[in-house]
Amino acid sequence: MTAPTAPTTIDSDEVFTVEAGGTTFELVCGLEVHAELATATKMFSGAPNRFGDEPNTNVDPVTLGLPGTLPVVNERAIELAIRFGLAVGAEIRPSVFARKNYFYPDMPKDFQISQYDQPIVVDGSIELPGGHVVGLERAHLEEDTGKSTHVGGDGRITGAEYSLVDYNRAGVPLLEIVSRPHVRTPEQARQYVAELRAVLVAAGVSDGKMEEGSLRVDANVSVRPVGTDALGTRCEIKNLNSLRSLGRAIEYEARRQADLIAAGERVEQQTRHWDEDSGRTSKMRSKEEADDYRYFPEPDLLPVTPDPAWIDAIGAALPPMPAARRRAVADAAGVVLPDETVALIVERGQDSQALDAITAGADAARVLVHVSQNLAGEGGASVAPDRLAALIALETSGALTATQAKAVLAEMVGSDATPEEIAAAKGFEAMDTGALEAMVDEVIAAHPDEWETFRTGDDKARGKLTGFFVGQVMRASRGQADGKAVTDLLRRRSGA
Amino acid sequence: MGESFISAREVAAGVRAGEWTARHVADEHLAAVAERDGEIHAFLHVDPDAVRAAADRIDAAVAAGDDPGPLAGVPVALKDNLCTRGVPTTCASRILEGWRPPYDATVVERLVAAGAVVVGKTNLDEFAMGSSTENSAFGPTRNPLDPSRVPGGSSGGSAAAVAAGFAPLALGSDTGGSIRQPAALCGVVGLKPTYGRVSRHGLVAFASSLDQIGPFTRSVADAALALDVIGGHDPLDATSSPSPQPDHLAAVDSGVDGLRVGVLSEMLDMDGVAPEVVARVREAAEALAAAGAEVVEVSVPAVIYGLSAYYLIAPAEASSNLARFDGVRYGLRVDAPTTNEMMVATRTRGFGPEVKRRIMLGTYALSAGYYDAFYGQAQRVRTLIARDFAAAYERVDVLLSPTSPTTAFAFGDKTADPLTMYLNDVCTIPSNLSGDPAISVPFGTGGDDLPVGVQVMGPALAETDLLRTAAVLEGAAP
Numbered sequence: 001m002t003a004p005t006a007p008t009t010i011d012s013d014e015v016f017t018v019e020a021g022g023t024t025f026e027l028v029c030g031l032e033v034h035a036e037l038a039t040a041t042k043m044f045s046g047a048p049n050r051f052g053d054e055p056n057t058n059v060d061p062v063t064l065g066l067p068g069t070l071p072v073v074n075e076r077a078i079e080l081a082i083r084f085g086l087a088v089g090a091e092i093r094p095s096v097f098a099r100k101n102y103f104y105p106d107m108p109k110d111f112q113i114s115q116y117d118q119p120i121v122v123d124g125s126i127e128l129p130g131g132h133v134v135g136l137e138r139a140h141l142e143e144d145t146g147k148s149t150h151v152g153g154d155g156r157i158t159g160a161e162y163s164l165v166d167y168n169r170a171g172v173p174l175l176e177i178v179s180r181p182h183v184r185t186p187e188q189a190r191q192y193v194a195e196l197r198a199v200l201v202a203a204g205v206s207d208g209k210m211e212e213g214s215l216r217v218d219a220n221v222s223v224r225p226v227g228t229d230a231l232g233t234r235c236e237i238k239n240l241n242s243l244r245s246l247g248r249a250i251e252y253e254a255r256r257q258a259d260l261i262a263a264g265e266r267v268e269q270q271t272r273h274w275d276e277d278s279g280r281t282s283k284m285r286s287k288e289e290a291d292d293y294r295y296f297p298e299p300d301l302l303p304v305t306p307d308p309a310w311i312d313a314i315g316a317a318l319p320p321m322p323a324a325r326r327r328a329v330a331d332a333a334g335v336v337l338p339d340e341t342v343a344l345i346v347e348r349g350q351d352s353q354a355l356d357a358i359t360a361g362a363d364a365a366r367v368l369v370h371v372s373q374n375l376a377g378e379g380g381a382s383v384a385p386d387r388l389a390a391l392i393a394l395e396t397s398g399a400l401t402a403t404q405a406k407a408v409l410a411e412m413v414g415s416d417a418t419p420e421e422i423a424a425a426k427g428f429e430a431m432d433t434g435a436l437e438a439m440v441d442e443v444i445a446a447h448p449d450e451w452e453t454f455r456t457g458d459d460k461a462r463g464k465l466t467g468f469f470v471g472q473v474m475r476a477s478r479g480q481a482d483g484k485a486v487t488d489l490l491r492r493r494s495g496a
Numbered sequence: 497m498g499e500s501f502i503s504a505r506e507v508a509a510g511v512r513a514g515e516w517t518a519r520h521v522a523d524e525h526l527a528a529v530a531e532r533d534g535e536i537h538a539f540l541h542v543d544p545d546a547v548r549a550a551a552d553r554i555d556a557a558v559a560a561g562d563d564p565g566p567l568a569g570v571p572v573a574l575k576d577n578l579c580t581r582g583v584p585t586t587c588a589s590r591i592l593e594g595w596r597p598p599y600d601a602t603v604v605e606r607l608v609a610a611g612a613v614v615v616g617k618t619n620l621d622e623f624a625m626g627s628s629t630e631n632s633a634f635g636p637t638r639n640p641l642d643p644s645r646v647p648g649g650s651s652g653g654s655a656a657a658v659a660a661g662f663a664p665l666a667l668g669s670d671t672g673g674s675i676r677q678p679a680a681l682c683g684v685v686g687l688k689p690t691y692g693r694v695s696r697h698g699l700v701a702f703a704s705s706l707d708q709i710g711p712f713t714r715s716v717a718d719a720a721l722a723l724d725v726i727g728g729h730d731p732l733d734a735t736s737s738p739s740p741q742p743d744h745l746a747a748v749d750s751g752v753d754g755l756r757v758g759v760l761s762e763m764l765d766m767d768g769v770a771p772e773v774v775a776r777v778r779e780a781a782e783a784l785a786a787a788g789a790e791v792v793e794v795s796v797p798a799v800i801y802g803l804s805a806y807y808l809i810a811p812a813e814a815s816s817n818l819a820r821f822d823g824v825r826y827g828l829r830v831d832a833p834t835t836n837e838m839m840v841a842t843r844t845r846g847f848g849p850e851v852k853r854r855i856m857l858g859t860y861a862l863s864a865g866y867y868d869a870f871y872g873q874a875q876r877v878r879t880l881i882a883r884d885f886a887a888a889y890e891r892v893d894v895l896l897s898p899t900s901p902t903t904a905f906a907f908g909d910k911t912a913d914p915l916t917m918y919l920n921d922v923c924t925i926p927s928n929l930s931g932d933p934a935i936s937v938p939f940g941t942g943g944d945d946l947p948v949g950v951q952v953m954g955p956a957l958a959e960t961d962l963l964r965t966a967a968v969l970e971g972a973a974p
Contacts, residue, residue, distance in 0.1 A: 294862035
């Protein structure tokens with residue numbers, strides 16, 4: 001069967017570079033993510049798809065590849081693949097399962113059923129919170145393998161005393177998501193995986209738990225001299241178990257390849273293993289040693305040709321994805337993307353709270369500050385939108401200072417009292433202008449030297465001493481003064 | 497001779513009517529097995545106590561006033577590549593010796609649900625790869641009509657069991673002729689249904705896109721009854737046809753008046769097809785014409801490439817299907833220092849030479865750089881054959897041809913050169929490639945007084961036309 005075609009790179013505002021031997025090399029990276037699907041049963045049988053159970057309990061004759069068993073496609077897995085495809089704006093195509101043949105003890109049939117030249121999801125893209133867009137080449141369905149534990153000896157399959165195999169994971173549905181080589185910095189790689197995870201979770205496709213292996217990442221890394229177009233020879237990095245590993249491994253590998261080229265050597269196409277402790281990658285196998293998988297169409301399964309009406313229905317039921325949610329918050333708040341506060345609010349799932357408060361008439365900038373900074377506790381810390389709007393109204397009218405508003409908001413979480421009631425109970429009352437002026441004058445009188453410097457000094461000195469005087473007034477008022485009003489008074493008194 | 501030589505329908509009718517007991521029928525057949533299977537070696541496994549116990553359950557149902565079903569008390573023999581819960585299933589291979597499946601094949605469930613009593617598991621060429629049953633790891637089966645001859649294969653044990661009166665019904669699998677050719681050589685009826693008509697769930701796969709389960713019987717009506725029981729959609733086989741089954745048995749006696757019959761000219765002209773076999777096919781055509789059919793000669797040009805395409809596609813799929821026999825989970829394990837060496841040692845000792853030959857052939861055909869030239873090209877030929885058959889079925893309802901080029905041959909005659917053996921299936925392979933149904937029905941004998949089988953082929957799901965044509969030939973046979 002014919003292998004899929006090679007993709008091209010795209011420009012990025014930021015590109016990670018490495019200096020070696022007087023040449024500047026730039027990073028080109030593509031990511032392959034295996035996501036375990038959140039189905040109740042396995043890809044091709046009714047055995048449970050569940051993590052953490054006793055070894056070899058979630059198995060049936062199909063899972064074990066017993067003679068005479070046949071695969072039957074899990075319709076739910078098809079639905080989840082379609083959901084993902086629609087969530088990333090991809091095309092849903094008729095697809096064909098193939099057999100990938102190689103011998104390995106944790107693979108019960110000694111072949112893996114996987115989509116090859118006709119995947120279900122083609123194209124699509126992921127927009128990162130930082131604004132960069134990473135294209136997706138494809139996503140295809142396949143079955144997971146079992147898990148081997150090598151006991152004794154050197155702990156590897158070749159040197160162990162014996163090996164144990166747990167087939168609970170065998171046959172678990174996987175979606176392999178292949179990006180184009182559009183990742184240009186280690187930070188983009190981390191953002192890509194985090195964003196992909198957010199999409200998978202939002203669409204209900206996967207639980208996205210990296211620590212349970214629900215999300216597994218391989219990175220294809222190459223470098224090339226800045227200003228050149230041809231792609232360098234790539235290495236595939238495996239065993240990237242966290243976002244931290246991912247970034248470190250890509251950086252290390254780019255450096256290693258640049259050094260090789262600078263030393264006049266060739267980068268060999270290899271699969272490499274990341275070692276988190278040593279912070280290095282090491283060779284697992286070269287391309288020449290790779291198996292010939294002898295792909296051919298799986299004769300036990302028919303092509304998958306989902307009804308267009310079904311695809312439409314799946315699309316209609318999809319919730320909005322993170323990128324769209326960021327846009328919605330930014331639009332409502334009048335903020336230009338990329339924006340870290342907006343990204344944070346969406347990442348934490350606080351966007352509907354923010355949007356509702358803005359819709360209820362609250363000042364958008366204050367909503368973003370309060371939601372992102374003062375309601376940070378995920379899930380628990382939420383306040384009804386009209387109440388949040390009422391609080392912000394007190395703040396913008398000058399009835400409460402920013403500091404007071406924050407204190408009131410903290411009390412509002414888990415209380416039915418109105419912001420006015422809480423403010424009154426705390427003794428927060430807006431100081432009248434006369435009282436504030438008297439307090440400022442007292443402070444000026446108490447610090448004549450500083451006042452002289454403030455009055456006659458340059459902008460830098462004034463800036464520094466503004467903080468000093470505001471702090472003094474705040475202390476005198478036990479935090480009830482409005483910092484902005486104090487600053488205005490100071491300026492007026494100095495005659496500026 | 498007793499009940500051993502009456503049909504499945506008669507056995508069931510007698511049991512349902514209380515004329516005789518299933519236990520009596522079972523004892524009669526077990527006696528026949530005990531008397532003669534030492535010589536014939538149709539069975540790899542018979543458990544007489546289990547057979548009697550199963551028969552007793554049928555009798556108990558009848559005594560309680562329940563109807564055990566259309567196969568009440570009918571002894572059936574199962575090719576040993578059909579999974580039977582708790583009963584050894586070897587595929588006639590050392591690599592599966594001692595393995596007992598934890599589940600029943602769908603066909604086994606359906607037979608038992610219809611009241612059948614499983615007599616035992618029958619011999620075959622290892623993993624169904626062969627045409628003489630000489631490739632069994634446990635020794636060959638002899639042809640009951642002439643024990644110096646082979647019974648054909650790969651389902652030789654099932655064909656011999658029916659021919660010898662060990663059971664009125666047996667199941668086999670047909671990947672390139674493995675039901676029809678031994679049926680022809682043993683003088684019984686053998687039906688390969690349309691691909692997808694009978695569930696493959698529980699059939700140990702040889703070549704998944706070609707394998708199909710079907711019955712051996714001593715009458716065409718029994719074959720129809722068996723198909724009625726085992727056929728129909730099965731959600732456990734994704735390639736199983738969802739279309740509802742007709743009542744095949746009801747259609748058997750409807751004759752061939754007005755039916756358009758084509759004699760497939762290429763299959764009469766092929767090298768190696770004996771003149772006496774060609775003569776029987778022509779006589780069969782005349783018999784059909786005499787019964788009211790319109791008989792013409794029809795060309796299906798691409799069938800001459802069937803054998804070549806088959807010996808790329810079938811081994812390719814087999815190389816993948818048989819990978820799982822690696823010593824890790826079940827069956828034979830030959831210990832070695834590393835996992836990889838263990839797998840190699842297990843497969844080296846566990847598989848026989850013909851199985852190894854086909855695994856290597858298939859592995860090569862799928863290899864990088866050769867895929868298009870071999871596997872890809874073979875699939876294109878397959879499409880061509882299906883297209884040519886479809887064109888022929890615009891003009892005729894069924895096609896007529898020899899089943900096997902010759903009558904039963906002697907042991908060792910064709911084992912020296914694998915290609916000579918492969919040529920046995922030259923007339924049967926095209927139906928597997930197109931997925932269409934075909935039946936072999938005995939029609940006279942060759943010069944050696946051994947039976948000749950005539951093959952009737954038809955388009956997908958046209959089993960009723962095949963069965964009624966075969967029934968007319970059965971009645972007209974010399």
